[in-house]
Amino acid sequence: MAVMTVDRRRAATVLLGLLIGMLGVLFSAGPASAHAAxxxxxxxxxxxxxxxxxxxxxxxxxxxxxxxxxxxxxxxxxxxxxxxxxxxxxxxxxxxxxxxxxxxxxxxxxxxxxxxxxxxxxxxxxxxxxxxxxxxxxxxxxxxVDPLVRALIPIGKYLGYAGLVLLVGPVLVLALLWPQRLSRRDPGRLIWTGIGLVAGSTVLALWLQAPYTLGTSLFDVRVGDLRDVLGSTFGAVMLVRLAVVVAAGFLLRPLLLGSGGESKLDLALLGVLGVAALATWPLTGHPTASPVAGVSVVLDALHLAAMSVWLGGLVMLFAFLLPRANARELSAILPIWSRWAFTAVGALVFAGVVQALIEVSTLNGLFNSTYGRLILTKVALAAIVIGVAAFSRKLVKERAAEESPRGLRRVVLAELGITAVVLGVTAALVQIAPPRTADAARTTTADTTVTRTLTDKTMSLQVDLYPAAVGNNSMHLYAYTPDNKPLPVVEWKATAALPAKGIEAIDIPLLRITDFHAIGDIALPQAGDWTFKFTARTSDIDQSTFTMTAEIR
Structure with a gap:
């Protein structure tokens, strides 16, 4: 009984670490940002x-x-x-x-x-x-976005990540490394907890998506709103995730009971379901909007898989294997786990770096955006964890056969604590627009058309000049009466000059499109404040002349 009590305390410590990571989500997650422009x-x-x-x-x-x-x-x-x-x-x-x-x-x-x-x-x-x-x-x-909805979204995402950790890694350890003599009851509970967290976070995500997209409160959700969510791409992906989790639960029962009823086919199907489940995360996140969406989806799924194997394996190691397995069993298990962890860390770093390069795109975006600074925080934490993991690997080689490898348990606990915070940062990242989105908005949304309305007692002249930059520019002229009715123009004239640079007036060829609308093109050779002069003749004796200055970049 004493051993079981200690084991439960260790499991509780692991779950507490995950909850601490969740607090990181609450403190780091700001308002949800729109990720398209x-x-x-x-x-x-x-x-x-x-x-x-x-x-x-x-x-x-x-x-x-x-x-x-x-x-x-x-x-x-x-x-x-x-x-x-x-x-x-x-x-x-x-x-x-x-x-x-x-x-x-x-x-x-x-x-x-x-x-x-x-x-x-x-x-x-x-x-x-x-x-x-x-x-x-x-x-x-x-x-x-309703404040409660905004707060619950990253929490739900964090719970989903935590569920993956308690599901993927522990299942692998239980299927391939677990000693036959040890009971599977407590690891089974951990895995069922992971299944519950993934399923619960998925249902929560489906519910939250309605008020999130509509801008309503958490409980102001109608049946029709949920139907719209379920009919969307997001809803379809979430339903696939739920179906995969339910199917995995049925296939896991023999493994968790330790009855020996699981077959190689069951394990193979579990592997396929695991890949399908992991793919649902990137299909509802930033990777789908990446410039190289296919690459980003694969990288993000690899990143999640590596994280789940590594951190989930550490949970099993800390909570169950180190306190329960004997020296002979640990000497066989730890070297294998060490190789798994080394491979998972390598995949984690590779996928994370490439994905960050795609999303951040520039050094300026890395240092001067919230997304980039969170990436740097995550990298710093990951570097610490990798250092701890390297020390852990060294301990495995030197002390795998010790009866009570307390030093190794402390190192594993440190890894768990830091990676729990990393999970929190990851959950916050998915709610923040990456710099590539902000760059796209800045470079393409700015309307560079210069629009001016020039008036006198007899005419209102609207001038549109695009793109108001060095090189070829298009010009549109519209003539209206003072009460905003189209005013027929018999003859148009226009010139452009840049006195500050010694450029004299250049005639702008104009073509009448309608009675009150003319267009023209002009190549402007230098940047500066250009002076434009327009003359619109409305009869043999009536005409209006206007002058305006426009900055050409």
């Missing part, structure tokens, strides 16, 4: 177009899924300008519009799900003919 739209955000379009398109940095009822276009009078359901093709969302839209400013609001299952929300505006007051839509500008 709106990179362009048609019409462009803030632009004024001459005629009402028949659709609006939104293009994101990665593929997205629609959320029912979460995309709308509001007309200047606040009425709905969209009609029918929006459609999505990869990263492009198309919103059909009613015909004959009136003049003024339109508001487009959207909330979609990115490829890595995070919600993305925002607004853009465009104007037809001329700008007006922007219609309002409550709560459409930000990705709002």
């Amino acid at each position: 709106l990179v362009s739209s048609d019409p462009n955000n803030g632009n004024i177009v001459p005629d009402a379009p028949n659709k609006v398109t939104l293009t994101f940095s990665e593929s997205v899924q629609l959320i029912s009822g979460k995309i709308q276009v509001l007309a200047p009078d606040g009425s709905r300008a969209d009609q029918g359901d929006p459609t999505v093709d990869g990263a492009t969302v198309t919103i059909p519009l009613r015909s004959g839209g009136g003049r003024g400013t339109y508001l487009v609001t959207y909330r979609v799900i990115s490829a890595d299952t995070h919600p993305v929300a925002g607004t853009i505006t465009y104007s037809v003919g001329a700008a007006s007051a922007t219609p309002t839509a409550d709560g459409a500008e930000d990705v709002k």
Whole structure:
């Protein structure tokens, strides 16, 4: 009885370490970040177009899924300008519009799900003919997540990781290294705990996904919302994970009972199920949105497998084998486990480094982003653990046959404590946008079109210049009356000059597209504040001349 009490205390110590790691999740996890960015739209955000379009398109940095009822276009009078359901093709969302839209400013609001299952929300505006007051839509500008939902998501992910640790490594040890004379009752309980944690975290993830994507509270979830989640890619992957866990539970019973009823086929099927289960984690995370998604999914699954084998094996070693096995058994088990651990650590480091390079992409992203700093923290902790593991390997070679290898138990406990914190950092990482996403947003979302409206007593002239950079530029000119009606122009003239660099006025060839719309192209050779002059003649005796300055980068 005394031995069993001590063993239970050791098991409790291991679980306490995992709980400490969970606290790391709570302290390190901030607000969930959207992991896709709106990179362009048609019409462009803030632009004024001459005629009402028949659709609006939104293009994101990665593929997205629609959320029912979460995309709308509001007309200047606040009425709905969209009609029918929006459609999505990869990263492009198309919103059909009613015909004959009136003049003024339109508001487009959207909330979609990115490829890595995070919600993305925002607004853009465009104007037809001329700008007006922007219609309002409550709560459409930000990705709002209920605080309780936001806190529970990383906790659920951590519990799933902990379940993998208590399932994968212990099953391998029990199947291949466990001495026949020892009881399997307590290791079996540990494995059932792992199964319960994985299954419970999966059910929790399915429930949380509804309020997370919709921006509602934890208990404001309807049956239809859950049905939508189950019908999504995320829901399908979670259901596969649940099915795999249930099937694994049936196949594990003979192994856990120690009846000898398990067959090689059962063990092979368990291996296949294990691979399938591990693949479900990267299929609902950052790897699916990676520039090399296939490589990232494989690397992430390898990373999880190595972590689960190593840390799960340490749990078995600390809680059961070191206190229960005799010197002869330990002398046979420890060298084999040492080789397993060495291989797992190698795979862990390789997969982690390559995946970090893909996600971080630049040194600046590594040091100047939350994601990069967490990666550095994880690397530092991993380096400490690897050092401890190397010392452990040395002890295995020198003292494997000792009756009471207390030094080795202390080293293993240190490994467990640090890796529990590493698990917490990992759970926090999946909630933070990687630098590659932020870089994509910065480099592609900036609308470089210069749009100006120039007025006098008889005319309002809208000028669009794109991309306002050195090299070839396109120009659009629109003429309106002071009350924003199209104004026919008989003749257009335009010039561009850069006096600060001694560049005299350059004529800009213009082509009339409609009575009030002209286009032109000009190559601007240098950066600086260019002066543009426009003349629009509306009759034989009436004309207006405008001048504006625009920065060319």
